[in-house]
Every structure is written in C-alpha cells, then in structure tokens.
Amino acid sequence: QQQVKQSPQSLIVQKGGISIINCAYENTAFDYFPWYQQFPGKGPALLIAIRPDVSEKKEGRFTISFNKSAKQFSLHIMDSQPGDSATYFCAARGAYLGQNFVFGPGTRLSVLP
Amino acid sequence: DVKVTQSSRYLVKRTGEKVFLECVQDMDHENMFWYRQDPGLGLRLIYFSYDVKMKEKGDIPEGYSVSREKKERFSLILESASTNQTSMYLCASKSDSYEQYFGPGTRLTVT
Numbered sequence: 001q002q003q004v005k006q007s008p009q010s011l012i013v014q015k016g017g018i019s020i021i022n023c024a025y026e027n028t029a030f031d032y033f034p035w036y037q038q039f040p041g042k043g044p045a046l047l048i049a050i051r052p053d054v055s056e057k058k059e060g061r062f063t064i065s066f067n068k069s070a071k072q073f074s075l076h077i078m079d080s081q082p083g084d085s086a087t088y089f090c091a092a093r094g095a096y097l098g099q100n101f102v103f104g105p106g107t108r109l110s111v112l113p
Numbered sequence: 114d115v116k117v118t119q120s121s122r123y124l125v126k127r128t129g130e131k132v133f134l135e136c137v138q139d140m141d142h143e144n145m146f147w148y149r150q151d152p153g154l155g156l157r158l159i160y161f162s163y164d165v166k167m168k169e170k171g172d173i174p175e176g177y178s179v180s181r182e183k184k185e186r187f188s189l190i191l192e193s194a195s196t197n198q199t200s201m202y203l204c205a206s207k208s209d210s211y212e213q214y215f216g217p218g219t220r221l222t223v224t
Contacts, residue, residue: 009153032211043117043203043215044156089155093211100146100171101213105155 004092006104013111019077021107023090026071030092034101035064035075038087047088048075080111116140117216119204125222132191134219136204143208145187147171147179150201150218162187194223 005024013019023033034049050057050064050073057064063076077084090104120135138145144163148156148171158171160179168179176198180188187206191198199222207213 006155034211034213036215041122041217043205043217045215046212049211100158100161103156105153 004090004102004104006090006107008107009105010108011110013080013109015080015082015111015113017080017111019075019080019084019109019111021075021088021090021109022072023074023104024070024072025092027092027094028071029094032093033064033066033073034091034093035062036089036091036103038089038106040086044089077109080109082111082113085109085111117204117206117214119202119216119219121219122217123220123222125224126191126194127224128195130191130194130223132194132221132223134189134191134202134204134221136187136189136206136216137185138187138204138206138214139185140206140208140214141184142206142214143184144206145181146205146207146213147177147187147189148203148205149173150203156203159189194221196223199223 035047036044037047038044048059048062050066052068061078066073087106087108089106091101093101117138126132146161147159157173162168162181178190202219204216205213
C-alpha cells in the first residue's frame, strides 16, 4: 500500500519532443505528490509538485497531470531539451507517514540532440 | 539559499570497518533523513529524525545506526561495513512544510 510504481524505467526522446513519465499509487491517504530531478553526481532536487485537489499543475515546460480516481499521476516535459537528460523520481507523502515520503524507482531520461 | 552538505562525495572502505557519514543542514530544519539509492530500487529510507536526540527506523535500518546530537547534524554509522552496503547515500532535511532538500550524496564502496 505504501508503494509508488513508476514507468518507464528508461526513456529516449528526440530534442523538441514530449517526455511522459507515469506513476501509480494505491494508498488514498497520500496527499502530496512531488517529482524530483536528479543529474549524475548530484542529489535529487524538487522539480514540481501537486496536491490531489487539482488535476493539473504547470511550471514552464513541466506539467503534472493528476487522476485521483485512477490513482495515477504523470510528468510531461514539453519541448524536451538535452539539458533535461536526468533521472526523474515521483514520490508521495501522506499525513499517516509523518514527514516521510515514498519514492518510485526512477526513470532515466535521455534527450537526443 | 538552502543547503545540505555531506562530508564526503566518494568513500572507499574495507569490509568490517566502522564508517561515519556526516550530514549538515543550514536551514534550521527539524526533520532529517538518510536514504540509500540503488539502481532500479529508487530511494529507500534508512533512518530519520524529527528532533535532536531522537531517531526512528525507516524501511531498511539493518546494519546502520544514526546519531543526532545537534539540530543541524545527522550522522549515519555503519558499525561493520559489508560489501552489500556499497551504494549511494543521500541525506535530506525538511521543515514541517512539504518540501524536502537533498544533499549531493556520498558514493560508498566497500571492498
């Protein structure tokens, strides 16, 4: 019930294309869903996050789509750039977890020039 | 600017050695975390702390211990390092708001 599933494991996209990464969860007590971006040799950094009371959040080229009934959320990267090449993690947090998060296994994105 | 620092970026230790990984945050956060990161497994929580001198086990605490004597510092201890503890170790901190900040990580190799 605490698990967050993430797909695909890896993704290759041409420059200018759309990158889509999907996550799914089981526990309806989750109330905060962040996405983290991690470059090689660096720690993860918060990219964008959403609460379940909205269906979409957009920040620049990055959009989270949230489907509460399906218990799924996804990250869309529009006009993907080589500089977006990184590993992306979805995560979830719920009040029952205290201050803790559960993370998906990560997606390695490569954007070809 | 938010900052979480870890004492070493790369560390090589021998089996059986006692290993200390240090993490310091400058944001006066109450909550601090230690994760290990392995390919295909994502981030797994080892230990966390909500306050000075308190600690809670995460999902994979076996073989590890922690210490938090000061609010800004959270140490991860491998009492007797083993090869299966070769991994990337990430420290994080957060206030009681939702955002969590990570350090750059320590890549530990146990030979």
